[in-house]
Amino acid sequence: xxxxxxxxxxxxxxxxxxxxxxxxxQVVLPGEELLLPEQEDAEGPGxxxxxxxxxxxxxxxxxxxxxxxxxxxxGDRLLVTKCGRLRYKEPGGSGGGGGVYWVDSQQKRYVxxxxxHVIGIVTAKSGDIxxxxxxxxxxxxxxxxxxxxxxxxxxxxxxxxxxxYGQFVVANKDMEPEMVCIDSCGRANGMGVIGQDGxxxxxxxxxxxxxxxxxxxxxxEVGKLYPLExxxxxxxxxxxxxxxxxxxxxxANILEACEHMTADQRKQIFSRLAES
Amino acid sequence: xxxxxxxDAKMRTESGAESSPRAPxxxxxxxxxxxxxxSRPDGSxxxxxxxTSVLAGVYGxxxxxxxxxxxxxxxxxxxxxxxxxxPGVAEKSRERLIRNTCEAVVLGALHPRTSITVVLxxxxxxxxxxxxxxxxxxxxxxxxxVPMRALFCGVTCALDSEGTxxxxxxxxxxxxxxxxxxxxxxxxxxxx
Numbered sequence: 001x002x003x004x005x006x007x008x009x010x011x012x013x014x015x016x017x018x019x020x021x022x023x024x025x026q027v028v029l030p031g032e033e034l035l036l037p038e039q040e041d042a043e044g045p046g047x048x049x050x051x052x053x054x055x056x057x058x059x060x061x062x063x064x065x066x067x068x069x070x071x072x073x074x075g076d077r078l079l080v081t082k083c084g085r086l087r088y089k090e091p092g093g094s095g096g097g098g099g100v101y102w103v104d105s106q107q108k109r110y111v112x113x114x115x116x117h118v119i120g121i122v123t124a125k126s127g128d129i130x131x132x133x134x135x136x137x138x139x140x141x142x143x144x145x146x147x148x149x150x151x152x153x154x155x156x157x158x159x160x161x162x163x164x165y166g167q168f169v170v171a172n173k174d175m176e177p178e179m180v181c182i183d184s185c186g187r188a189n190g191m192g193v194i195g196q197d198g199x200x201x202x203x204x205x206x207x208x209x210x211x212x213x214x215x216x217x218x219x220x221e222v223g224k225l226y227p228l229e230x231x232x233x234x235x236x237x238x239x240x241x242x243x244x245x246x247x248x249x250x251x252a253n254i255l256e257a258c259e260h261m262t263a264d265q266r267k268q269i270f271s272r273l274a275e276s
Numbered sequence: 277x278x279x280x281x282x283x284d285a286k287m288r289t290e291s292g293a294e295s296s297p298r299a300p301x302x303x304x305x306x307x308x309x310x311x312x313x314x315s316r317p318d319g320s321x322x323x324x325x326x327x328t329s330v331l332a333g334v335y336g337x338x339x340x341x342x343x344x345x346x347x348x349x350x351x352x353x354x355x356x357x358x359x360x361x362x363p364g365v366a367e368k369s370r371e372r373l374i375r376n377t378c379e380a381v382v383l384g385a386l387h388p389r390t391s392i393t394v395v396l397x398x399x400x401x402x403x404x405x406x407x408x409x410x411x412x413x414x415x416x417x418x419x420x421x422v423p424m425r426a427l428f429c430g431v432t433c434a435l436d437s438e439g440t441x442x443x444x445x446x447x448x449x450x451x452x453x454x455x456x457x458x459x460x461x462x463x464x465x466x467x468x
Binding site for chain 1: 387420421
């Protein structure tokens with residue numbers, strides 16, 4: 001890591017923006033400017049960003065690049081705002097834009113994003129709305145009609161202190177976030193009040209994203225260990241329930257610790273637990 | 277970013293030997309930084325410059341009281357606690373300087389009506405405290421994932437009685453100017 005940081009510091013000292021393509025999967029620091037592929041031709045040897053005049057103006061094809069978390073548009077370039085590794089995803093389908101760039105950063109504090117599935121704790125009931133704490137800067141609001149099969153006569157059985165698994169329908173920086181427990185067809189689809197018992201604990205956001213990747217090894221190994229129910233919230237909260245309290249605590253400790261363990265250490269721990 | 281990040285910019289050959297004169301090319305003391313050492317704050321960092329050490333914790337973007345909220349950007353608060361005693365006027369002025377620096381760099385417009393709090397605790401003071409506080413605050417903000425438009429740092433400079441510039445002075449070097457008849461200047465340089 002020290003070697004990578006030295007390289008990053010050198011390029012920052014040079015004052016020249018680097019091409020995004022050359023920095024993929026490397027650590028980038030806030031304040032760095034990245035060039036998109038279409039601007040690299042302009043930054044030729046000794047070029048100061050001046051583009052050569054072309055006689056046929058229609059030749060340059062403009063590619064639309066999506067700027068993900070950790071990056072902001074700054075003129076024609078991308079400005080890095082968070083520390084982390086730069087990632088890129090190719091455009092899927094037939095020529096749909098120029099792909100997505102984003103910074104994989106590690107955080108503990110959650111910021112609500114539309115469409116994210118999160119675990120919230122009901123903190124207050126006021127009139128027709130529940131106030132749900134999702135770990136962000138303000139509590140989200142959840143209408144009592146936003147449950148499957150709920151009508152004005154048939155209210156859902158939600159008390160203060162209950163755990164709710166839902167998704168955001170409104171989540172931007174200017175408005176209070178709103179969540180619902182039904183999908184666009186009106187079905188619960190696994191959302192709603194989370195049942196009795198179990199344990200809720202908090203982990204970093206990066207670990208949640210790692211555990212939710214398809215074919216995650218950690219999850220497959222944990223599943224072979226004990227029969228369990230598990231719910232992941234994108235706000236860093238995990239709810240887990242096993243047959244006995246001891247098994248639940250073991251699972252919670254494993255999931256919290258697996259962020260800092262290598263694959264070998266994890267296999268050792270799992271084999272030891274499977275024996276006992 | 278978790279883990280230890282140790283940047284070893286040891287330009288002095290002997291670290292800790294404060295009585296011997298430094299190399300004429302102006303050098304800094306050995307400095308080191310560790311991130312993510314506290315479990316409660318969203319971001320934390322410990323910055324060490326020679327024997328001066330400051331611990332910083334960042335909470336945010338979090339809830340803010342209605343009286344303190346700003347409608348279009350985040351409210352930034354800096355709290356500096358000295359090693360002994362209650363915080364006084366000197367701490368308040370340092371807090372203000374650190375807050376102005378952080379406000380210039382943090383993209384507060386992305387999180388309106390929230391608060392970002394930086395808490396700094398002086399663990400040991402052996403000269404150039406303000407620069408160490410600034411560096412610790414920057415590393416803690418980076419660890420918390422607060423969006424920033426640049427990184428910032430600080431270095432304390434001192435002019436001794438002969439007029440030579442000393443970077444990163446120790447407590448003794450900061451004090452010895454007051455005894456001399458010549459004017460002794462001290463300031464913190466900020467670089468982006």
